[in-house]
Amino acid sequence: MSEITMIEAVNLAMHHEMEQDPAMVVLGEDIGLNGGVFRATVGLLEKFGDQRVLDTPLAENMIAGVAVGMAAQGLHPVAEIQFMGFIYPALDQMVSHAGRMRNRTRGRLSCPMVLRAPYGGGIHAPEHHSESTEAMFAHIPGLRVVIPSSPTRAYGLLLAAIRDPDPVVFLEPKRVYRLAKQAVKDNGEALPLDTCFVLRPGSDITLVSWGAMLHETQLAAEQLATEGIEAEVIDLATIKPIDMETILESVGRTGRCVIIQEAARSCSVGSEIAARLAEDGLMSLFAPIRRVSGFDTVMPMFRLEKHYMPSTERILQAVRETLEYA
Amino acid sequence: MSEITMIEAVNLAMHHEMEQDPAMVVLGEDIGLNGGVFRATVGLLEKFGDQRVLDTPLAENMIAGVAVGMAAQGLHPVAEIQFMGFIYPALDQMVSHAGRMRNRTRGRLSCPMVLRAPYGGGIHAPEHHSESTEAMFAHIPGLRVVIPSSPTRAYGLLLAAIRDPDPVVFLEPKRVYRLAKQAVKDNGEALPLDTCFVLRPGSDITLVSWGAMLHETQLAAEQLATEGIEAEVIDLATIKPIDMETILESVGRTGRCVIIQEAARSCSVGSEIAARLAEDGLMSLFAPIRRVSGFDTVMPMFRLEKHYMPSTERILQAVRETLEYA
Amino acid sequence: MNKTTSFKVEYHQFLLPNGEPDGELPPLADDTNALHALYRNMIFTRLYDERAVNMQRTGQLGTFASSLGQEAIGAGVGHAMQPNDIITPSFRESGALFFRGFRVRDLLLYWGGDERGMGNPDVGDDFPICVPISTHATHAAGAAFAVKYRNEPRVVVCLLGDGGTSKGDFYEAINLAGIWNLPLVVVINNNQWAISVPRTMQTKTETLAQKAIAAGIPGIQIDGNDPITVRHYVAEAIENARSGNGPTLIEAISYRLSHHTTADDATRYRSDKELEEHRQFDPVPRLKRFMTQRDIWSDEQDEQMLTECKAEIEQEVKQYLESEPQAPESMFDSLYAELPGELARQRQSLLGKE
Amino acid sequence: MNKTTSFKVEYHQFLLPNGEPDGELPPLADDTNALHALYRNMIFTRLYDERAVNMQRTGQLGTFASSLGQEAIGAGVGHAMQPNDIITPSFRESGALFFRGFRVRDLLLYWGGDERGMGNPDVGDDFPICVPISTHATHAAGAAFAVKYRNEPRVVVCLLGDGGTSKGDFYEAINLAGIWNLPLVVVINNNQWAISVPRTMQTKTETLAQKAIAAGIPGIQIDGNDPITVRHYVAEAIENARSGNGPTLIEAISYRLSHHTTADDATRYRSDKELEEHRQFDPVPRLKRFMTQRDIWSDEQDEQMLTECKAEIEQEVKQYLESEPQAPESMFDSLYAELPGELARQRQSLLGKE
Ligand SMILES: Cc1ncc(C[n+]2csc(CCOP(=O)(O)OP(=O)(O)O)c2C)c(N)n1
Ligand SMILES: Cc1ncc(C[n+]2csc(CCOP(=O)(O)OP(=O)(O)O)c2C)c(N)n1
């Protein structure tokens, strides 16, 4: 069992499942011989051939639509969108068909597909290569939306996504792709698609985050620990559905909550969590729920991206204000 | 000054502005000779000719993209998407270009376009004809999103949208199109694009809603009034930006808030309002913030749509629970 | 250096509008059973349409799209397909769907606002009616890949309209079908109108079939009001695809004799003159005349078939009207294979048990 | 009845790869100033590319897309346009952008992650670089409508790649341009690759030019590595559009001699052999040889021009490197004409003044 990066874990999960599941195919732009622009699909073409690893023409709407058609006819397509900034043409298929096929046919047909895409900023990429628009997908009924934050969770959650009988949007925080290594056991064990992960227990305040922002969130928690403040850090992991039990239980104990996301603020996943806390956990709150998030601006080009993305300092400031609130 | 319906008010505003503004053009499917499937553009072709009133081929992505191109070159296009259920192919253009043109060129180019679409349920329409996905647009930086709820506000807000130097998504609750008439003065006066309308003052509870749901919301408020409960009813009207001042001020007085929307619940406009209240108005709350909304399911086909859409009863129940909360 | 690459698009027709053959006929013209089946399907569809329009008027149905005048396309396509083939229909192809095993009550449920219409479990793998124009074209390509991947001798047929050819989905799908050599037949029902937008405002091309050239696949134009032509060329394309020879685009030229839907008033944008001129191309009398001339159809048979079809339709209408509505909570029950907890709670709240 | 409609696509080339003329040359071949300008632009672009790739390697620039080997397309297009025309560029057409008035520092700013690159106020109405493939094709159509609407004698030129022809946007845009008879020229830079996907996996068609047939507009194929051919046929199409004769699609055949971008490693998917074979078609030596043969270019001139170009580029690089970063709050300042209140508060919070 070797230590691997998150991108390697993504690759490993696909290797594992293609071996197990002859109905699984992989499709997308540059995913064949090139192995994907981030190398997520490296080795798949060589191992499984060009009828299971399909380089497509350049058309994201088509990629998603073809995946819907495949999935409705018994295949398990895992489609890659090269960057989340190019996912919007695929959104029509996700909202109009993927999320509806089972419901519309009362279960006669279904849509067991996965739409994978790297997302988020922080790697000095060109325009349109750094977006975080998971909220759009989390608003769409009939989908699941999953965001891993570490190699082990990427492996287990991607396996679960591929095996899930319904469409899953699987967003990979590309800043984490090679950030750190973890020992990942290739044992084919999937993780649940409806459960948060408590990365750090704590009793003073609850920090909820997902994807790459957990890095800064955990740094903040470590800093706080040196000051004697114990922050509970929760990795949301499944953006849709949201495991509110875990969050409510935590906030029930801490009475304080800061939500940290890279995405723009308005109508976001952070909004939803805050709204649910305000609905179901209001009376356990000692302080307002703070959201530390991207601004409601276009993600700036990379020279300024660090000012857009929440920093450890911004998180700490929000935590301090929340703790000091009386 | 005659009494007119909302759809007539929409039509009137376009007539008014085309008269004033030679750079304004109207485009979309069936908007010419047919006058639009809801008759929003009736008479425009006859009056302004086929170079200003443009029936397009059937392609929503193209309609939005062409509008972006027109707007960047000095025209003021008002594009119609026939139903919101078909707006998703246009979303790519709105997020990737319309909302970014000014920012990306540091103001060298801009995008003064309007994307109009009827939305929402309740008229027994076929599949895909009853969606409310305003939240997706409200999440997109650089856009404005506006939803009128009456003939006068449709007239004034649409004028404002057309004159606004930035892209505006203008969503028309089709259930209200012919619901009631109002006297609308064709005086060319626009309404502000960043201000709520308080439709009914009240001191016991704040009800925030927009679009067609204001109908049920106002019915609920009337019912409550007969019971001696004074609900303040706020028409959000501008979904992006949100006028939180007005809402916070109201909730500051009432201490209780119910948000009513037709859209699915997760990551919605209602989530955003609740989150902001939980952030900036928490300590004035006597009770949890309730959201009465569509479910996180596919909008059912019309035989069941009334069970999906919030009813006056569901609103009343939420209000009562909020009032009784101690 | 100057080089030239050339392309062509052919137009085919067997029966003239008056039912007379135009040149040599295909073997199909001698297959009485097949002709009877095509004719019955067209009559059945027309009667169903008429009934459905009336039901809409009396509030028993929602917005409805008739295929009046275009029945030869649905009939020809439906008859040309093997049971195991897969259809991805638009919303205007009731005739084809009847051949595929959808019942009148299924379609009435669908247009009556009830999901169960597309849920008929006996229907096999066919796709449900697709409302967002041309979005099903890529499904058809994906489905065609799936059957090819499994080496199944099945073909996918996608139906869309003239308006549908303006949408990116259509091009993206046929382009993929070309390069992946998929067993796919795309049939354009060119009924000359997309609601109020005439074919001539949809695209500058002389034909819609030539759009195939952009995908490097064969494209042909056929008389879509001649059921023999439709059945023949669609079957040829299907069997060609089944043999591994890849996709075909077929433009079937027809005319929408009805309003766009019951929500539309075509008199706003279409002249009576144009409408009347097109009645002469009606596929139903055309096939009837051909069969009568050949002595394989009589007025008595016609009468009897009409009576039978009407009875069957009434029987189905009755089933539809008597169908119990779905329970409100059904909106949750087919959404996911397993309902997530947060939705289970929303479902409870719908039931009033929060 | 059988009828056949026919279509064709022509291929044009003036200079052979070795710089020899292939048949009769156009007047442009005698326009020394024009040839010098084309040549200088190609050289300048190549030097700029080289410099930019180096800057990326040393961390002074972000991901960068070179146009090595394809300079004739940018040069020919840029030179063929009138100042008042409008370009909608892809991300790989630096040469055309230099002709349009973008400076090296503008492009470096852009690839250096700074919005000001596309903000150069001297640039007029040209569209910024478009990263999402082919999404600018519809902008081009909209812009073409705008100038036509105002009766301005202007033409819009849209540049996109072979990969870009697979995307629905492309078809939707040319279809509209056809039916609306827009003053639009779409030039496909067919450099044979879309990152790792070869032209042959992108579409089954023999040419990309034939995709024009789907829109009912003229489509031609030209040697995109011959700057004289590019300049000539693009100018012809532009002037044709200016005269009210509508759009043209031009497939300019070239080859990407570089990696896709600095983030790409083409050796993973492309053979050295293929790459080496294509070096013979390089447009830069081709034009140089032609000019030398005609005695309108000398080695001294070449040397001098290289030196001048390098100096100019260095000057610009210096400007770029010395540019003060934008203030962080600039991300708010060009978002709306007037910043909404809620964003003004977010802006304050960025400044640490909540
Ligand atoms: C994407 C999309 N846009 C708009 C509509 C609304 N609409 C329904 S049918 C139709 C016209 C379709 O024309 P055509 O493809 O020729 O099919 P026909 O109705 O003639 O059978 C339109 C615009 C839709 N259903 N989907
Ligand atoms: C919509 C979209 N999908 C994917 C990408 C990522 N991407 C950037 S360039 C490229 C290939 C483009 O190929 P082509 O159109 O031939 O242009 P070239 O790079 O060869 O100039 C891809 C897939 C993108 N920019 N936009």
Ligand SMILES: [Mg+2]
């Ligand atoms: Mg039609």
Ligand SMILES: [Mg+2]
């Ligand atoms: Mg290319």
